[in-house]
Amino acid sequence: MTDHEKPLSYKDAGVDIDAGDALVDRIKPMVRSTRRPGADGTIGGFGGAFDLKAAGFDDPVLVSGTDGVGTKLKVAIETGKLDTVGIDLVAMCVNDVLAQGAEPLFFLDYFATGRLDVDGAAAVVSGIAEGCRQAGCALIGGETAEMPGMYADGEFDLAGFVVGAVERDAILPQRDAMSAGDVLIGLESSGPHSNGYSLIRKIVDRSGLGFEAPSPFGDGTLGETLLAPTTIYVEAVKPVLGDILGLAHITGGGLTDNVPRMLPSGLQAAFDFDAWERPAVFRWLQETGGVEEAEMRRAFNCGIGLVLCVKPEAVMDVLAKLEASRSGAGIPAHVIGELRAA
Numbered sequence: 001m002t003d004h005e006k007p008l009s010y011k012d013a014g015v016d017i018d019a020g021d022a023l024v025d026r027i028k029p030m031v032r033s034t035r036r037p038g039a040d041g042t043i044g045g046f047g048g049a050f051d052l053k054a055a056g057f058d059d060p061v062l063v064s065g066t067d068g069v070g071t072k073l074k075v076a077i078e079t080g081k082l083d084t085v086g087i088d089l090v091a092m093c094v095n096d097v098l099a100q101g102a103e104p105l106f107f108l109d110y111f112a113t114g115r116l117d118v119d120g121a122a123a124v125v126s127g128i129a130e131g132c133r134q135a136g137c138a139l140i141g142g143e144t145a146e147m148p149g150m151y152a153d154g155e156f157d158l159a160g161f162v163v164g165a166v167e168r169d170a171i172l173p174q175r176d177a178m179s180a181g182d183v184l185i186g187l188e189s190s191g192p193h194s195n196g197y198s199l200i201r202k203i204v205d206r207s208g209l210g211f212e213a214p215s216p217f218g219d220g221t222l223g224e225t226l227l228a229p230t231t232i233y234v235e236a237v238k239p240v241l242g243d244i245l246g247l248a249h250i251t252g253g254g255l256t257d258n259v260p261r262m263l264p265s266g267l268q269a270a271f272d273f274d275a276w277e278r279p280a281v282f283r284w285l286q287e288t289g290g291v292e293e294a295e296m297r298r299a300f301n302c303g304i305g306l307v308l309c310v311k312p313e314a315v316m317d318v319l320a321k322l323e324a325s326r327s328g329a330g331i332p333a334h335v336i337g338e339l340r341a342a
Contacts, residue, residue: 026122030129030139039106039138048140050106052165060165063102067092068159071197072227077155079211079223082120085158086127087134088194091230093162094135095249095306098234099262101172101241102164104137110159111144114151124158127229134232137162173246173309175264178339182245183315184259184269186336187237187322189305191281193230195252196299200226203289217280225281233306236331239321246309250301257298259307263339271337278303304336 011018038055039048052060069076069088076085086109094104109128111121121144132139151157166172192200204211204222211223218225237247246262259269282303286296296302310318315335322333 022118024144026118026125030126034107034129034132034137034139036105036136036138039140048106048108050138050140050163052105055105055165057165057167059168061102061168061171063097063100063164063166064162065093065096065164066159066161067096068157069194071201072194073156073158074201075197075211075223075226079221079227081224081227082123083127084227084229086124086129087131087229087232088127089158089160090128090131090135090137090162091232092194092251093160094131094137094164095230095233096251097162097164098237098306099172099247099249100164100166101170101247102166103238104135104162104164104234106138106140106163107132107135108140108161109142110161111142111156112151112158113144113146113156114148114153116144116146117154120156124156128160131229131232135234137164170241172241172244173262175246175262177245178264178267178309180267180339180341181312182339183310183312183335184271184337184339185308185310185315185318185322186276186304186334187231187233187306187308188276188332188334189250189279189301189303190231191228191279192226192285192300193251193305195301197226199289199291199299200285203285203291207288217284231305231331233331236322236325237306237308239325240308240318243314243318243321244308244310248307248309250305250307252299254296254298254300254302255304255307262309266342267339268342269337270340272335273297273302275336276303276334304334307336309339 038051069085073085076082090107097104129139209222213222215222215225248259248262250258255271282300319333
């Protein structure tokens with residue numbers, strides 16, 4: 001029998017069903033660890049179910065979001081450190097629905113690769129499960145797609161999908177209640193989060209350093225410090241959701257482009273960029289890449305990952321609640337500006 005006449009299997013075409021089954025078995029305990037009221041923490045069916053009544057909502061509005069990790073994945077793949085990009089994936093999604101005042105309820109992921117590496121995929125899912133635990137949402141399902149010829153060897157892509165809920169009368173932003181003089185409070189970021197990595201990788205190339213080199217701005221290697229996971233703000237912000245008028249997740253576009261998304265026409269944000277200390281990673285990126293300040297403020301979060309809008313009389317109370325939550329979340333906050341007439 002010639003090779004041309006030999007019976008073909010799916011595995012001959014590059015898809016290993018047994019590897020996919022092995023991955024599902026490996027991640028089942030991770031999924032169970034994300035159980036919460038409304039979700040039982042099991043996978044394996046054709047869809048994931050969530051019980052809104054069991055989650056305690058009276059008149060909920062569902063809020064959904066989807067995102068990825070972008071070219072930060074390239075850094076993870078090149079360094080072989082795959083256990084934190086899943087946190088980034090969850091963070092980019094849950095922080096977005098939090099901006100509408102919504103509590104994230106459940107999460108699904110999409111993992112696509114050319115050839116399934118069970119150990120690598122399990123490391124990624126371990127990060128997704130950790131992100132879900134931090135956000136208090138259940139990992140109720142996902143999809144692993146093995147597609148030979150679509151990705152180079154060792155490469156993969158990630159996407160995430162979250163659904164949250166908010167009581168109808170608590171939806172953010174409350175633009176009608178905003179006025180000039182309202183105060184902007186910024187919560188610190190852990191670094192670049194998951195934005196600007198196409199520029200970051202060009203700056204690393206210009207520096208002549210490899211990802212395995214000692215980091216010029218932190219402990220560990222350059223790759224490890226650039227892979228610091230995106231901060232998940234859910235638990236820190238929950239205590240103050242009833243005190244704020246608006247919330248902006250600072251992603252691509254930085255403070256200058258994201259804060260206006262929560263504001264009504266006629267108002268603009270005035271920032272005090274000296275109100276917080278810019279983390280060393282941003283100073284290194286700016287100096288090494290020769291990046292102009294205006295570009296820094298649009299490409300990166302520059303140390304502030306979330307912005308709250310509050311009435312002046314609520315500032316001290318909100319800051320006190322955020323400080324009290326630091327025992328669990330550990331996220332410092334600063335007054336970084338105010339609203340002014342446009």
